[in-house]
Amino acid sequence: MRKPAPVTRRQALATLAAGTVAARHAFSAAAPLFRYSALDHLAIAVEDTGKSVRFYARVFGNDVLKEKNGPRHYVKLGPNYIAMAPPAAGEKSRIVHHMCPGIVGFDHAATKRALDQLGLKYRESPTVGFFVGDPDGTQIQLWTENSWAPIHQTAIPANIPSQGEPLIRPTALDHALIYVSNVEKSVEFYEKILGPIINPSSRPRRTWFSGGGHDRVALGLAGPGEKVGVHHFCLTANFERASLSKSLEAVGAKIIPGDVAAGLDFLDPNGVHIQILPPNRQG
Known part of the structure; x- marks a missing residue:
């Protein structure tokens, strides 16, 4: 019987690497720790909140909320929304500050355990979930789906004068x-x-x-x-x-x-x- 050719070190390493990548993809495919319904909202950091609110309200409609105790505003974008507020000390402005995929059946304690299990660093908020930075520092918020409803607990309708029909009605x-x-x-x-x-x-x-x-x-x-x-x-x-x-x-x-x-x-x-x-x- 013909003996199989010996496996070289390079072939062994390549096989091992391929197996590792396949295992990682198989794990993520088989056991996702979060389930999302949609991208819920985005937030932008702006220096002139009033100017930005007027622009977005003119373009997308006058459904606007404002935090009772702060400058943060929320403008509805069809089934979603965009938040806007001045940047915190040391943070950049005129950028998308974070995005939030909405977690189905969000549970604060369970999400915290999952993040700990994944070994990810995060900033925790008792009211709006968790913020996790990607390798470049881009912020991802992990919070509930349909969060337009719970933000009414801290925000009220903003008094924005009507500017006519919206230019864009997002679907x-x-x-x-x-x-x-x-x-x-x-x-x-x-x-x-x-x-x-x-x-x-x-x-x-x-x-x-x-x-x-x-x-x-x-x-x-x-x-x-x-x-x-x-x-x-x-x-x-x-x-x-x-x-x-x-x-x-x-x-x-x-x-x-x-x-x-x-x-x-x-x-x-x-x-x-x-x-x-x-x-x-x-x-």
Whole structure:
């Protein structure tokens, strides 16, 4: 009988590495610790809260809440919302401060145990869950789904004068794109938080996660001169490009080139990048 060829050290190491990667993906696929319904909300850090509130209320509608004891505001974006407040001491402004995928059946104690089990560092809040930083420091909030309801416990309707019909009526928060400095290191982190990637066989320039929800989170490698963090968030809505572009520019937005032909991309007055896609058209 012919003896099998001896396994070289290089082959053994390659087999071991492949097995380790496969085991890690199998674990994340088999045992996700969190289940999400959707991307619940985002928050931006801005120096002029009043200016930002007026812009978002004009573009997306006058459903606005304000914290009873602070400057933080919340503007409804269809089924989702965006929070805005001045940055804390030492924090950056004019950025997306954090994003929050909504956990189904959120339980504070159980979430804390899960984060400890994963060995992740976090900042705990008794009222709004947990904040976890990815390898580049981008903040992910872990809290309940449909959190627009519980924030009414500390916030009240804001007195924002009507500015006419909204320019955009969002139907969903479709996705958020996060730029990272090291894709593989970030994938390992987000697999712990969101579960397995959803495009494992075709990972080109972006790596996608869903967390079991209807919306998605994408990772992209930051190029030269590009900043890590949330690059843009995307809403779906019905729109007509020419008229919407003109209306957005009239209220202070800047129309910019996008990477989806069917979409419309713009910057808010703080430079935050927003993408609009027609419903049922994914980026």
